[in-house]
Amino acid sequence: MIYADEQRSFDEYFTLYSTDKDGFVAKYGVDIMAVKGNPSTLELLFLFGEPLGLLAYIDWRGEENCGEIEEFIEGRTGRSISWRNSAVIRRTVTEESQRNGKFILKL
Numbered sequence: 001m002i003y004a005d006e007q008r009s010f011d012e013y014f015t016l017y018s019t020d021k022d023g024f025v026a027k028y029g030v031d032i033m034a035v036k037g038n039p040s041t042l043e044l045l046f047l048f049g050e051p052l053g054l055l056a057y058i059d060w061r062g063e064e065n066c067g068e069i070e071e072f073i074e075g076r077t078g079r080s081i082s083w084r085n086s087a088v089i090r091r092t093v094t095e096e097s098q099r100n101g102k103f104i105l106k107l
Contacts (some may be wrong), residue, residue, distance in 0.1 A: 002045060003054060013048050066090065 003010045017024045025032070032039055032047060039047065049055040049083050056076060 003049060004046075006052065011047055014044060017044060076078065 013024075013028075016027060046055065046057060050057065070081070070086060074081055
């Protein structure tokens with residue numbers, strides 16, 4: 001479950017966004033509709049978790065060294081992760097396509 005330790009707070013956050021956009025803007029102090037238009041559920045997950053330090057956004061268009069993304073994530077999380085699929089993805093995705101910003105979503 002995402003934000004298991006913050007489930008109640010997230011439920012309130014998401015419910016308020018879904019039912020009362022003006023109240024949401026007033027409570028959270030940012031007019032996300034002005035900034036993001038109509039944010040997706042994924043963007044709302046990020047907007048909730050990022051200020052609390054519960055997640056981080058990685059914009060990694062075109063890594064310089066193979067494995068750089070994995071090393072960065074392991075360094076941030078402080079744990080070793082099994083990257084079972086990344087070798088397969090790297091072999092099947094052209095180098096040019098790995099630099100277009102969509103590659104990270106598959107890793």
